[in-house]
Amino acid sequence: xxxxxxxxxxxxxxxxxxxxxxxxxxxxxxxxxxxxxxxxxxxxxxxxxxxxxxxxxxxxxxxxxxxxxxxxxxxxxxxxxxxxxxxxxxxxxxxxxxxxxxxxxxxxxxxxxxxxxxxxxxxxxxxxxxxxxxxxxxxxxxxxxxxxxxxxxxxxxxxxxxxx
Amino acid sequence: xxxxxxxxxxxxxxxxxxxxxxxxxxxxxxxxxxxxxxxxxxxxxxxxxxxxxxxxxxxxxxxxxxxxxxxxxxxxxxxxxxxxxxxxxxxxxxxxxxxxxxxxxxxxxxxxxxxxxxxxxxxxxxxxxxxxxxxxxxxxxxxxxxxxxxxxxxxxxxxxxxxxxxxxxxxxxxxxxxxxxxxxxxxxxxxxxxxxxxxxxxxxxxxxxxxxxxxxxxxxxxxxxxxxxxxxxxxxxxxxxxxxxxxxxxxxxxxxxxxxxxxxxxxxxxxxxxxxxxxxxxxxxxxxxxxxxxxxxxxxxxxxxxxxxxxxxxxxxxxxxxxxxxxxxxxxxxxxxxxxxxxxxxxxxxxxxxxxxxxxxxxxxxxxxxxxxxxxxxxxxxxxxxxxxxxxxxxxxxxxxxxxxxxxxxxxxxxxxxxxxxxxx
Numbered sequence: 039x040x041x042x043x044x045x046x047x048x049x050x051x052x053x054x055x056x057x058x059x060x061x062x063x064x065x066x067x068x069x070x071x072x073x074x075x076x077x078x079x080x081x082x083x084x085x086x087x088x089x090x091x092x093x094x095x096x097x098x099x100x101x102x103x104x105x106x107x108x109x110x111x112x113x114x115x116x117x118x119x120x121x122x123x124x125x126x127x128x129x130x131x132x133x134x135x136x137x138x139x140x141x142x143x144x145x146x147x148x149x150x151x152x153x154x155x156x157x158x159x160x161x162x163x164x165x166x167x168x169x170x171x172x173x174x175x176x177x178x179x180x181x182x183x184x185x186x187x188x189x190x191x192x193x194x195x196x197x198x199x200x201x202x
Numbered sequence: 203x204x205x206x207x208x209x210x211x212x213x214x215x216x217x218x219x220x221x222x223x224x225x226x227x228x229x230x231x232x233x234x235x236x237x238x239x240x241x242x243x244x245x246x247x248x249x250x251x252x253x254x255x256x257x258x259x260x261x262x263x264x265x266x267x268x269x270x271x272x273x274x275x276x277x278x279x280x281x282x283x284x285x286x287x288x289x290x291x292x293x294x295x296x297x298x299x300x301x302x303x304x305x306x307x308x309x310x311x312x313x314x315x316x317x318x319x320x321x322x323x324x325x326x327x328x329x330x331x332x333x334x335x336x337x338x339x340x341x342x343x344x345x346x347x348x349x350x351x352x353x354x355x356x357x358x359x360x361x362x363x364x365x366x367x368x369x370x371x372x373x374x375x376x377x378x379x380x381x382x383x384x385x386x387x388x389x390x391x392x393x394x395x396x397x398x399x400x401x402x403x404x405x406x407x408x409x410x411x412x413x414x415x416x417x418x419x420x421x422x423x424x425x426x427x428x429x430x431x432x433x434x435x436x437x438x439x440x441x442x443x444x445x446x447x448x449x450x451x452x453x454x455x456x457x458x459x460x461x462x463x464x465x466x467x468x469x470x471x472x473x474x475x476x477x478x479x480x481x482x483x484x485x486x487x488x489x490x491x492x493x494x495x496x497x498x499x500x501x502x503x504x505x506x507x508x509x510x511x512x513x514x515x516x517x518x519x520x521x522x523x524x525x526x527x528x529x530x531x532x533x534x535x536x537x538x539x540x541x542x543x544x545x546x547x548x549x550x551x552x553x554x555x556x557x558x559x560x561x562x563x564x565x566x567x568x569x570x571x572x573x574x575x576x577x578x579x580x581x582x583x584x585x586x587x588x589x590x591x592x593x594x595x596x597x598x599x600x601x602x603x604x605x606x607x608x609x610x611x612x613x614x615x616x617x618x619x620x621x622x623x624x625x626x627x
Contacts, residue, residue: 051470058261058473065262065443069436082255085439089258089480090249096477103471105478106221107532111574113219128220135227142241146249149242169245172481176224 039190043182047102050175053095061088080157087160090168098175101132102183104196106176122187125194129183136177143170205496208233212489222535223478226485233492244488251487252480255439256362261476262442263353266423266449267309268472273453273460275420276318279304282413282421287387289404292394294330296387298323298337299344303383304417306348307424310355312570316345316578320585328586331400335596336393338586342578342593343600344386346567349533351379353427353445355479356537356566358438360559362483363541368438369431373622374560378611382564382604389603419452432625479534486538493539499546506547513551517612520544520558521565525605528569529576536566553615560618561611568604571597 068081100106113124147170150162186192211232215225227244234241283300290296298319305315320341327337349356352372361368393399423445430441453460493499506519523544527536541562548558570578573594583593611617 054473054477055466055470058265058469061258061261062443062446065440066447069440069444085258086253086255089261090252092261092473093252093477093480093484096474097481099470099474100478100481101221103474103478105475106223106481107478107535108219108221108225109216109531109575110219111530112217124218127218128224131215131220131228132224135224135231138231139227139241139244142243143245145242146245166245166249169249169484172248172484173245176481 050095057092083157094168094172097172098179101179129180133180136173204237223482223485226489230488247488248484252484254362259438259442265472266445269449274457278417282417285410285413288402291401292399293401294327295340295390299386302344306351310353312345312348315348316581320582324585334586335592338582338593339596342582345578347379350375356563370622374618382607385603499543503547503550516551524565528566529572533566557615
């Protein structure tokens with residue numbers, strides 16, 4: 039289980055890193071292009087798309103790290119096993135929402151096949167896919183939390199949150 | 203009935219501890235299903251919410267702040283602040299506030315400020331004879347200036363929600379942020395005099411000069427960001443990325459305290475933190491769309507206006523509501539959900555949107571230091587190894603100070619609007 043989780047975390051971390059670096063490079067090309075002649079028209083669009091895919095890969099990780107914040111003041115102050123039960127319920131609710139939305143999200147992806155982006159001439163279903171994959175990512179990390187809590191006595195607490 | 207379901211599921215989700223973004227999604231989905239609206243609206247609205255040009259700057263500003271934070275700025279900023287105000291009674295408390303103000307111009311996030319400055323200042327203050335609860339309280343309270351002094355993630359989000367330029371939003375926060383810092387310094391000094399806290403020797407102008415030289419490259423990032431935005435030569439996203447590159451150069455080659463091997467981790471962690479915010483923005487966009495469809499902003503405006511149309515009373519009502527919400531809800535979530543409905547009310551009684559946006563952000567920042575959900579309060583009490591209650595008692599004078607500043611900013615609009623009107627007419 040831990041091995042599978044590590045593989046998924048590694049894939050998402052690499053994905054989020056590549057997407058964010060793409061965003062950075064696109065912005066730098068934009069700035070340098072404008073400084074020395076004129077910016078290519080596609081950089082702004084690439085920046086937006088890179089950010090969407092940054093969120094796609096980062097969404098599940100943010101659930102894991104606790105960056106997807108919750109209000110735990112009530113549930114964590116309850117006695118006995120209640121905080122753990124509610125954390126499990128929370129993970130199940132998260133998983134259920136994302137799984138329910140997968141079919142509508144796929145429909146939204148399909149709608150994108152009819153459009154192309156203005157500058158990069160990319161089919162928009164490739165870009166709409168970011169929302170579909172985002173939901174799968176969150177569902178996957180929620181499922182891993184559920185499995186860890188049910189079968190491995192995990193407490194269901196997020197990993198260290200990025201303190202920013 | 204649809205609205206009842208929306209609100210019930212939302213409140214239930216928050217209470218049982220489901221992430222705020224997911225709670226917004228669950229409540230929105232419940233509403234859509236009940237009303238027979240196709241669920242495909244949700245991914246569509248989520249996409250539209252996240253694909254907003256201004257929001258592109260959020261990951262960059264978070265990255266720039268994190269890189270600087272890991273690159274050895276904390277001690278340098280504290281040393282500079284200490285040189286300036288450490289010789290006054292309660293000097294380390296004043297240094298703490300001053301360092302937060304300078305730090306806020308670099309990272310713009312309160313929790314980072316509380317953790318970084320608190321990690322150095324709280325043990326230092328305890329060692330110098332300051333009570334642990336006071337040390338934690340002054341650190342937590344002063345950390346809230348971070349998201350008010352530019353740059354600021356909440357200000358970017360407000361810009362995206364209202365259409366006000368990020369440059370104007372940043373400028374609008376500058377004077378209120380400085381005012382808040384100065385007011386907290388006065389409070390610290392008064393407490394220090396009453397309780398006879400220690401002071402340090404005057405270290406001389408030369409030490410101020412030396413410490414300023416040490417902190418200069420970190421502080422210059424604030425100037426770089428403001429220059430980028432105000433001169434019009436760069437968009438907020440470009441400014442944020444240039445600031446990140448600047449932070450890498452300073453951390454690697456000037457301060458030499460940013461390990462090269464740490465950079466990939468910082469990049470990923472910054473991107474993950476930004477993702478958490480943007481997922482929240484995505485789901486909140488669906489929720490917000492439902493509120494607008496149900497004409498909630500107009501209903502709130504009508505309800506309040508049936509009671510009073512006095513601008514001053516409306517400002518008071520908005521502030522009380524935001525203070526209460528800020529006590530129980532995460533800042534950015536509260537901002538995304540409440541900003542648009544309350545903006546409608548504010549503009550109806552003639553409040554300038556820029557002015558409203560500034561005091562709304564300032565108000566919600568106070569919530570970072572109030573129980574039961576004051577994140578900065580928890581961080582600082584943890585560093586000071588103090589139970590929450592004495593720290594809550596010690597922070598009360600600072601909360602009162604911040605509320606006075608909030609009222610000043612709320613009732614004297616030029617405090618927020620003058621600087622943007624001069625520099626970005």
